Amino acid sequence: MKNQAYRMALLYDFYGDMLTDRQKEFYDLYYNEDLSLAEIAENYGITRQGVRDVIVRAEAILTELEDKTGIIRRFHKMQEQFSQIERAVDTIAQRNDERYQDDTVEELCNQVKRVLSQLKQE
Structure with a gap:
């Protein structure tokens, strides 16, 4: 129910x-x-x-x-895709922290996270 x-x-x-x-x-x-x-x-x-x-x-x-x-179906699919992107960015950021400490990669990861956050709010 x-x-x-x-x-x-x-x-x-x-x-x-x-x-x-x-x-x-x-x-x-x-x-x-x-x-x-x-x-x-x-x-x-x-x-x-x-x-x-x-x-x-x-x-x-x-x-x-x-x-x-199919708007709701597409909404759910987009939410799952956002989660996949977020997990991938987290993995990239973690590997960067562990191995490379590249400030550009860190900033790009943060930029993607900000955009994802905005998209989730819309």
């Missing part, structure tokens, strides 16, 4: 702006605030099934967007 909740949170983070205000609100209450369908229905004066329909439709929209664009 945690995997599903994580997936739904990612979908909402990436594509939530594509939902209607009502879909956003119900989705947020259900997945982020952990309210039950019955609680949401009671708060909004509609049926539990009505709430479920809105949430299921929102899930379908978000899933379809990811299926078509």
Whole structure:
């Protein structure tokens, strides 16, 4: 279940702006605030099934967007690639410290780390 909740949170983070205000609100209450369908229905004066329909439709929209664009999949791949680059730079820096003590190599490693840090924040 945690995997599903994580997936739904990612979908909402990436594509939530594509939902209607009502879909956003119900989705947020259900997945982020952990309210039950019955609680949401009671708060909004509609049926539990009505709430479920809105949430299921929102899930379908978000899933379809990811299926078509693959943005989240590419995001995860980029994060892994950033980690690989970071590990390689750390290895280069460590070897430089152990064997060569080349200031230029050290500065280049630091430059790559700064760029990676910026990329991760975007």
